Amino acid sequence: MRTFEVVLVGMVVVFAVLILLSVCIKIYSAIVSRISSRKNGSGNNDNPVKKNVSETTVVNPSPVLSQPQQGLNPEVIAVIAAAIAASMGGSGSDIKVRSIRRIGHTTPIWNVAGRNEYILTRL
Amino acid sequence: MWQDFVKAISGIIQESGFANMTPLHFVMILIACVFLYLAIVKKYEPLLLVPISFGMLAANLPLGGLMNPHLWDANPIDYMAILREGGLFDLLYLGVKLGIYPPVIFLGIGVMTDFGPLISNPKSLLLGAAAQFGIFGTYLGAMALGNFTEKQAASIAIIGGADGPTAIWLTTQLAPELLGPIALAAYSYMALVPVIQPPIMKALTTKKERAIVMEQLRPVSKAEKILFPIIVTILTILIIPSAAPLISMLMLGNLFRESGVVGRLSETAENALINIVTIFLGLTVGATASADKLSQPGFGLKALAIIGLGLIAFSVGTAAGVLFGKLMNWISGGKINPLIGSAGVSAVPMAARVSQKVGQESNPQNFLLMHAMGPNVAGVIGSAIAAGVLLYMVG
Numbered sequence: 001m002r003t004f005e006v007v008l009v010g011m012v013v014v015f016a017v018l019i020l021l022s023v024c025i026k027i028y029s030a031i032v033s034r035i036s037s038r039k040n041g042s043g044n045n046d047n048p049v050k051k052n053v054s055e056t057t058v059v060n061p062s063p064v065l066s067q068p069q070q071g072l073n074p075e076v077i078a079v080i081a082a083a084i085a086a087s088m089g090g091s092g093s094d095i096k097v098r099s100i101r102r103i104g105h106t107t108p109i110w111n112v113a114g115r116n117e118y119i120l121t122r123l
Numbered sequence: 124m125w126q127d128f129v130k131a132i133s134g135i136i137q138e139s140g141f142a143n144m145t146p147l148h149f150v151m152i153l154i155a156c157v158f159l160y161l162a163i164v165k166k167y168e169p170l171l172l173v174p175i176s177f178g179m180l181a182a183n184l185p186l187g188g189l190m191n192p193h194l195w196d197a198n199p200i201d202y203m204a205i206l207r208e209g210g211l212f213d214l215l216y217l218g219v220k221l222g223i224y225p226p227v228i229f230l231g232i233g234v235m236t237d238f239g240p241l242i243s244n245p246k247s248l249l250l251g252a253a254a255q256f257g258i259f260g261t262y263l264g265a266m267a268l269g270n271f272t273e274k275q276a277a278s279i280a281i282i283g284g285a286d287g288p289t290a291i292w293l294t295t296q297l298a299p300e301l302l303g304p305i306a307l308a309a310y311s312y313m314a315l316v317p318v319i320q321p322p323i324m325k326a327l328t329t330k331k332e333r334a335i336v337m338e339q340l341r342p343v344s345k346a347e348k349i350l351f352p353i354i355v356t357i358l359t360i361l362i363i364p365s366a367a368p369l370i371s372m373l374m375l376g377n378l379f380r381e382s383g384v385v386g387r388l389s390e391t392a393e394n395a396l397i398n399i400v401t402i403f404l405g406l407t408v409g410a411t412a413s414a415d416k417l418s419q420p421g422f423g424l425k426a427l428a429i430i431g432l433g434l435i436a437f438s439v440g441t442a443a444g445v446l447f448g449k450l451m452n453w454i455s456g457g458k459i460n461p462l463i464g465s466a467g468v469s470a471v472p473m474a475a476r477v478s479q480k481v482g483q484e485s486n487p488q489n490f491l492l493m494h495a496m497g498p499n500v501a502g503v504i505g506s507a508i509a510a511g512v513l514l515y516m517v518g
Contacts, residue, residue: 006513006516017363017508019248020358022246025248028350
């Protein structure tokens with residue numbers, strides 16, 4: 001009887017504490033993100049990143065930049081542009097990103113398998 | 124003249140360790156050599172098994188006086204006698220006995236752990252909790268066997284936490300006489316996680332479930348990461364004060380890491396300090412597995428039972444995690460890959476790697492590693508809490 005009591009109390013307490021923790025994490029995450037978004041909202045004018053992007057939009061009007069609701073944020077666009085510039089060499093100043101589209105998977109399956117195997121050896 | 128010579132030589136032989144070797148000493152030395160082989164050649168957790176098995180080897184050579192089990196068997200323990208008569212291992216073992224080493228190791232683990240995946244997906248805490256069924260299921264099993272006391276059963280059950288320092292910490296508090304076999308079983312099975320888990324994971328899931336691709340985790344801000352250790356410390360210790368040594372040190376380490384203002388401290392905690400303490404811990408835990416213990420009636424049988432129960436603990440924990448993952452997948456409408464549930468048994472980061480590997484066998488495009496890290500680190504918190512509860516209930 002006592003054994004079952006230990007098991008029952010043990011599992012209930014472990015679950016209760018971890019559920020409580022997950023609720024607390026959710027609450028404080030929401031609070032932190034609200035505070036940080038409010039800060040960003042008020043300091044919109046002196047946010048250098050956003051300013052740059054809006055300038056780019058003016059200089060190079062591109063379909064993606066004007067449609068941020070598609071889920072591509074300026075950071076992702078910057079990363080993709082930087083990767084293209086790096087792989088093409090040169091300063092990258094002559095590149096204009098007009099559109100970014102997700103294309104289907106074209107890599108041969110053996111390449112993917114090889115890549116995955118390599119990643120696994122590095123894990 | 125000749126007689127004196129023979130007498131002197133035979134005296135030396137009789138005083139030497141050889142004359143004092145018993146068959147049990149040979150058995151223990153053999154076991155130590157097997158573990159050294161596993162550690163060095165097979166690379167099973169070598170950082171721990173090398174010191175543990177060497178400690179076992181050195182302590183089982185008679186007359187060396189490195190470890191004196193009779194000093195520790197006294198009830199109550201006479202610490203002055205240990206300081207006066209104890210050997211090198213006896214003095215180092217004080218850190219284990221007084222519960223100093225495991226929390227210090229947790230400090231280092233805290234520095235090395237990124238709780239980001241957990242903060243970005245707090246639901247994974249539930250998977251970390253579900254995998255603790257392994258601990259309590261094994262407790263039931265050990266009690267059902269009938270030849271363990273409540274305290275011993277709790278110490279064996281904690282093997283299912285798949286967390287070496289937690290297992291050692293709880294065992295020294297509850298059943299120090301079983302420390303050697305429990306530590307060896309815990310670390311050996313942790314090394315065997317890639318062998319034990321995949322068959323269970325595959326048996327309990329369909330190929331379609333294993334191929335589920337999960338949504339990308341949201342990025343976690345620095346403020347959230349800094350708040351996490353503080354909130355967990357306050358909440359957990361207020362609810363379960365007996366888990367305070369492990370949880371507080373783990374979270375202090377994590378605060379070192381995330382605060383970013385104490386680089387020197389976090390570097391020391393995750394490198395020099397944890398390595399020094401691991402050497403002392405391994406060496407002395409191994410040294411507790413002495414031939415004198417094996418000669419006690421029934422100890423060998425108990426050690427075998429511990430090894431069997433340890434395997435059950437790992438298997439039940441894995442199965443419970445995967446099944447709970449399936450439940451969460453069903454509730455969420457197919458958004459959670461049940462394979463990440465098995466990572467809830469701690470064994471960081473090995474169990475998460477196993478989730479990644481098994482997931483990728485079904486869908487080579489799938490990357491579950493970061494999703495599995497959430498339950499994985501939640502498992503560390505979960506097993507520390509389970510240890511605290513067991514200590515409170517049976518201690």
